[in-house]
Amino acid sequence: MGNCFGSTSVNISQSQCTSKPPSREETDEEKRNGFEGISPEKGKIYNNNNNTQVDAAATARTADVPSSGKVVTPNLKMFTLQELKQTTKNFRPNRMLGEGGFEQVFKGWVDEKTYGPTKAGTGIAVAVKKSNPYSPQELEEWRAEVKFLGKFSHPNLVKLIGYCCEDKQLFLVYEYMAKGSLENHLFRRGAEPLAWNIRLKIAIDAAKGLNFLHSSEKSVIYRDFKASNILLDGAYNAKLSNFGLAKFGPINGNSHITTRVMGTYGYAAPEYIATGHLYVKSDVYGFGVVLLEMLTGLRALDQDRPTGEVNLVEWAVASLENKKRLKKIMDPRLNNKYPMEAAIQAAKIIKQCLQSDPKNRPSMDKILETLEQVNAIQENPKKKSCSTKTKPNNTQKQQQDHHHRSPLHYKHNGTREARPGHY
Template identity: 60%
Template sequence: MGNCFGSEETELEGVNTPGHHGQLQLQGSTTASRSLPPMSAPNARQSQGSSMSVITSRSTNGAGNISAAFLEPEEGVILEVPNLRIFTFAELKAATRNFKPDTVLGEGGFGRVYKGWVDKKTMNPTSSGVGSAMVIAVKKLKPGSSQGLEEWQCEVNFLGRMSHPNLVRLLGYCLEERELLLVYEFMAKGSLENHLFRKGSSVHPISWALRLRIAIGAARGLAFLHSSDKHVIYRDFKSSNILLDTHYNAKISDFGLVRNGPADGDSHVTTRIMGTYGYAAPEYVSTGHLYVKSDVYGFGVVLLEMLTGLRALDTARPAPQLNLVNWAKPYLADRRRLPQLVDPHLEGQYTSRAALLAAQLTMSCLAGDPKNRPSMAEVVAALEMIERMKPPPHRLISPRATARTVHGRTHARLPTRTAILH
């Protein structure tokens, strides 16, 4: 997959099908081959005897090396070099109970993510019951993975230098022979994808207000990346890469495909096609031209998922409905049909004005021409305005009034329930 330092070895990513938390090869697809100009690594110290650009300093107890990782100014900062703890493989093995299956939090293209415990001050492995224990998430490269060293380097050199309330904190890493691991802060509520699409009696749909708050947090994270000197392009924005902490604060994760944006007055960079079908911008898929506003398109897709409660791509849906963007656009553009599109779980929680503005913002983000998409700073402002719309209960609308929705559910005409579901 991605490479943030030089030439790229590439494969196309595929459809997120129901119940699948990774990425699949899309059947019948072809991989476009394009040359990529060499790219310098972020300012990092060069390891002696190694071609990889990673910081090599490590304090004796580990505390001094990671203290800055917990300092997250509201506006965010970018460090000159990564400030990370270097873990040994033995330490992470102990922290995760020898990578026991019951500590697995999830699995993606890079490998499995395990739950682990370390001491808050020393970052040394500890028991979960100890008062000073802190939960961490450890991502371990799996044998035969299509990803590897290049994605690992991107995470260390990009995310390891960035500190922002809406970016997941990278605390450290491990590199020993063939073992590549990354250590992150633990996000207790998991991914936005899980909250939107999980099924079961124990799963409660997240409310309109909470979806807006999550969207605002993720938008602020992207806006921070775009406003940096390098105009960082995230390139793989999707609901599974938005993680939630205990208080449902949204943080962007997985920086394996990030790229420095265009320089010297150029409008775009040219690279091989990476990312996930359904979220990737059309100009990027067709030409390999990557714009800062290609991320805005991906954000628009996630916003549409949050508005509808439906996946961007779902092979379980009828063929005309496979691609959510193509299918939903006529509903987004028609205020009379819009209530049929909104997730029925959100009934009674929004006004027609708020839904219309959310739909218009989504359409704007999904514009075919990157020039016609808003900046992420403008997206943040628009979402904050929608969030402030808290009308009297009698002005709330219910999709039940339309009896049938595009979700295929038929509703009886019951009284509107205004309680917010969490």
């Protein structure tokens, strides 16, 4: 572009779209996951249990979501293209929040109760993701996004409000996340540096969302964990977005599923890239990469760094076990304002997440528990340096010059281009 599952599932058939992509045979995985039909009647969706018609606008909102998350009866509003044009002022360029690959994201405004289009500043803000051109892969990811986010309700998963499929275009409508993506805050030129406590809060929130996906009756493998897919609201609460590559986890006692390699090079686990074997703990590897980015302020991949330092994991992993070396690779924009003991413990978590064998990586439940312990470590004011600020090393100076660059996304065995920085 998320874990318990009941007997129902959100299912979308190609026949519901105004224009169909080239036909293809349904895969075994799609048959297992199941795709039934969403009613084409505008603004309505049918409950898959009994085909009872439900008012989408009244039920799409999630009230008082428990911190542990829950599975909900999927009720999403089916927007018309005309409604989305009104909502975004005909996709006016100054409403664009981000773009990448084949997608663009626009800000819009809708009525809080009916989700009908309203004037800017009236009602609630939404983000409208537009996928174009129409392709089988885009449709597959669009369907997965609706299937997973339409069913899950968790404070650390972005809320999907509705969808649209008209004129060979695919649309998804989400809650608006005011502060954009973690990627922008870490790497965009001129972005205000994130304080240590904010970074830990974001890491803990993201861990909660990922743990929710992993720990329920039918585990879900997110498969595309990266900084650009972690969105922040006005209070820096983090939520996972872009579920187009998510997959159900292994069943019947199997350790993994086998699927074509998709995602973003630099974040994808080595066993997945090498074999196509996708484990639940393949997500843990990606989490470790993002946590390393948060500690260092450096991108997972950057061709503008010196030879030998292009791949952050390969270059930095040796410094994670040594206090002096760790201090040298810490993000200079933190200005040494962090408890060193907390940084050391965070580095240990990263090292565990990046183990080559997925069996040796910790579960997200364990990672979350450890991160909360790290968050409790306070800086000792007596040890806090009040001298001149530590100067960044050459690599970090060079990286700061490139914080504004777009992330490097390599196509690898069918991997898609970068998605928008927002959503």
